[in-house]
Amino acid sequence: MNDTAPGYGDWDLDFIVPEVPAQGRWRGGPLNHRLREGNETxxxxxxxxxxxxxxxxxxxxLxxxxxxxxLxxxxxxxRVESNSAGKPRLLxxxxGVAGVRGTIAMGAEQIRFAGLRRIVIGGYSAYPARKA
Known part of the structure; x- marks a missing residue:
């Protein structure tokens, strides 16, 4: 983007608002997660x-x-399975569920897991004071 005007006193928009470079594969950001095989979260x-x-x-x-x-x-x-190598820890x-095999009962739905490292809360549940 080149918005430099030749006249005296005109603004150079590139100086005021520089373009943000695209977040590449190795720098992090949302594009990084889309390019990797699998999804860590x-x-x-x-x-x-x-x-x-x-x-x-x-x-x-998760x-x-x-x-x-x-939390x-x-x-x-x-519910931890009997063959689980560890037990969950509230951090x-x-x-922290590293080494844990188990099931989370969320109402009628169940999430069975093995190989996870952590479980976090997101969305509006992470901000209980902001619920309407």
Missing amino acids: LIWHPGDGSRVISAQDGVHT QLDDADRT EQVMAAI LGEI
């Missing part, structure tokens, strides 16, 4: 149905959007 909304997340899926983070539950409530809804802003 799975976003689940109520009504998406029951899911099975296996270790081969490459999902590291984000529960608009689930209307706190403590999600922690209570996790700051997330539930």
Whole structure:
């Protein structure tokens, strides 16, 4: 973009608002996640149905959007399988589930998981004071 006018006192828009370079594959940002194979974060909304997340899926983070539950409530809804190598831990802003095999009961829907590292809350559930 070249908006420099030759006249005296005219504004150079490139100087005021420089163009932001496109976020490439290795710099991070949304394009980075679209170009990689697999998706490291799975976003689940109520009504998406029951899911099975296996270790081969490459999902590291399960984000529960608009689930209307706190981390403590999600922690209570996790049922750990008997062959699980670990147990869930309530951490700051997330539930650590590395090495855990289990199921989260979200009403009538269930999310069965293995190979996850963390579970986080997203959407309006992350901001309980902002609910209408």
